[in-house]
Amino acid sequence: MTALYNVVQYILNLGATVILPIAIFIIALVFRVSISKAFRSAITIGIGFVGINLVIGLLTDNLGPAAHAMVTNFGLKLTILDTGWPSAAAASWATPVAAVLIPLCLLLNIVLLFLKVTKTLDIDIWNYWHFIAAGATGYIVTGGNWWFAILCxxxxxxxxxxxxxxxxxxxxxxxxxxxxxxxxxxxxxxSLIGVPVGWLISKIPGINKLKADPESIQKRFGIFGEPMIIGLFIGIIIGLLGGYDLGRAFKLGVALGGVMFLMPRMVKILMEGLIPISDSVRDYVSKKYHGREINLGLDAALTIGHPANIATGLILVPITLFMAVIIPGNQVLPFGDLATIPFYVSFIVASRKGNIIHSVLAGMVVMALALLMATNFGPVHTEMMRGVYDFPKGVTQVSSLDMGGNILNWAILKFSQAFQALF
Structure with a gap:
C-alpha cells in the first residue's frame, strides 16, 4: 500500500500539465486516433493548461493579497480560517484511502459509461481529489472505516x-x-443550489427584466463595456476596499483586466488541441455504438475565461466578505477560496446565459450557504488538516469554501455522522 501511495503521489505531483496530456494521448489511441495527431493534440492541450495556470496564478497572486487587505481594513474577527482548496486537496491526497480511490473512481466511471448511467468520461484525474475528499470525510468521521469511505x-x-x-x-x-x-x-x-435559484430569480417581476451580459454591456457602454475594462474597474474597486492607495488599486485593476483579456486566449489554445480529439472520440463512439453520445470531462478552468463568468466571480468577492460579517452563525473568515469563486459559478452563469445580475444574485445565495456549511464543517476539516498544514499563529480551526462549503461534501459529512451514530 505504501508503494502504491508513493507511485500515486509521484504522478500527482507532476501536475495537470503533465497528467492531462498523458491521459488525452492514451484515450486518443484507444479511440483509434493516429499517433501523430494524438501526440500533437496532447502537447497542445498541455501548453494550453500551462497558459491557463499562468493566468489563474496572476489572478490568485493579485486577488489573494487584496482579499487579505480587505479583511484587515474592515477588521474582520472570525474564528475559522478559510485555507482554500489547495490545502484541502493536499489533506485529501494525504489520507490513507487516496491511493486506492483514484483507480476505483476511474473504474466506476467506466462501468457507469458501459451501463449508460452517465455520458461523461471524466479524464480530469487531478480533480478526483473532490471524490477523495468525500471519502476522506467518511474515513475520518467513522474512525477509519475503509468501506464506508469508498462508498462516500x-x-x-x-x-x-x-x-x-x-x-x-x-x-x-x-x-x-x-x-x-x-x-x-x-x-x-x-450548481445544485445556484441553478434553480437563478431560475427562480429570473421569474421575479422587475428583476427578470434586468439584463447585464457582456455583449449588452459592451453595446451600451462601448469601450467601457469591454471585458478588460470591466476587469480594470472591478480591480480598482476591490483595491480601494482593501485600503490600497490609488496607484496600487490601479495596478490590481490592470492585473484583473489582464486576466479577463488573456484567459479566453489561453482556453482557445487548449481547445485547439482538444477539439480534434473530442471529434474523433464522438465519431468513433457514434459509429460503433449507433449514435451514442460521450462527453469528455475536463476542469471547469475551461469556463472561467468567459467575461460573464469571471466578472460574476470577482463581484462576489467583496460581497462574500460582507456576508461573512452579517450572517448570523457564520464563523468562517473567507480568504483562500475567494479567488476560485469563478469556478463555483460556472454552471450558474451558463444557465443564466451570461446575465451577470441574475448570476450574482444566485451566487450570493450559494456563498451565504457555503459560509454556514463551512462553519459546521470546521471541526472535521481541522482534524483532516492536522499534519499536512501549518496552522497560522492564533488559528485553532480551519475550513474551506471549496470543500467545507460544498453542499455535496456537507451532505457526506452528515451521512457519515449519522452512520457513526447508528453503528
Whole structure:
C-alpha cells in the first residue's frame, strides 16, 4: 500500500500539465486516433493548461493579497480560517484511502459509461481529489472505516457525473465547448443550489427584466463595456476596499483586466488541441455504438475565461466578505477560496446565459450557504488538516469554501455522522 501511495503521489505531483496530456494521448489511441495527431493534440492541450495556470496564478497572486487587505481594513474577527482548496486537496491526497480511490473512481466511471448511467468520461484525474475528499470525510468521521469511505467517494462521484451530464447541453452552447463537460466537484455542487435559484430569480417581476451580459454591456457602454475594462474597474474597486492607495488599486485593476483579456486566449489554445480529439472520440463512439453520445470531462478552468463568468466571480468577492460579517452563525473568515469563486459559478452563469445580475444574485445565495456549511464543517476539516498544514499563529480551526462549503461534501459529512451514530 505504501508503494502504491508513493507511485500515486509521484504522478500527482507532476501536475495537470503533465497528467492531462498523458491521459488525452492514451484515450486518443484507444479511440483509434493516429499517433501523430494524438501526440500533437496532447502537447497542445498541455501548453494550453500551462497558459491557463499562468493566468489563474496572476489572478490568485493579485486577488489573494487584496482579499487579505480587505479583511484587515474592515477588521474582520472570525474564528475559522478559510485555507482554500489547495490545502484541502493536499489533506485529501494525504489520507490513507487516496491511493486506492483514484483507480476505483476511474473504474466506476467506466462501468457507469458501459451501463449508460452517465455520458461523461471524466479524464480530469487531478480533480478526483473532490471524490477523495468525500471519502476522506467518511474515513475520518467513522474512525477509519475503509468501506464506508469508498462508498462516500462513489456517491459523490455518481452525483457529480449526473450533474455534469445535465449541465452539458447549456454549458456547451454557452461556452462553445462541444463534446466537453466539467465534472469538477465544487462547480457541480454549487450548481445544485445556484441553478434553480437563478431560475427562480429570473421569474421575479422587475428583476427578470434586468439584463447585464457582456455583449449588452459592451453595446451600451462601448469601450467601457469591454471585458478588460470591466476587469480594470472591478480591480480598482476591490483595491480601494482593501485600503490600497490609488496607484496600487490601479495596478490590481490592470492585473484583473489582464486576466479577463488573456484567459479566453489561453482556453482557445487548449481547445485547439482538444477539439480534434473530442471529434474523433464522438465519431468513433457514434459509429460503433449507433449514435451514442460521450462527453469528455475536463476542469471547469475551461469556463472561467468567459467575461460573464469571471466578472460574476470577482463581484462576489467583496460581497462574500460582507456576508461573512452579517450572517448570523457564520464563523468562517473567507480568504483562500475567494479567488476560485469563478469556478463555483460556472454552471450558474451558463444557465443564466451570461446575465451577470441574475448570476450574482444566485451566487450570493450559494456563498451565504457555503459560509454556514463551512462553519459546521470546521471541526472535521481541522482534524483532516492536522499534519499536512501549518496552522497560522492564533488559528485553532480551519475550513474551506471549496470543500467545507460544498453542499455535496456537507451532505457526506452528515451521512457519515449519522452512520457513526447508528453503528
Amino acid at each position: 467517494a462513489f456517491i459523490y462521484e455518481i452525483i457529480v457525473l449526473i450533474i455534469a451530464d445535465r449541465a452539458a447541453p447549456y454549458t456547451q452552447k454557452f461556452y462553445g465547448l462541444e463534446g466537453i463537460t466539467c465534472p469538477t466537484g465544487s462547480t457541480a455542487a454549487c
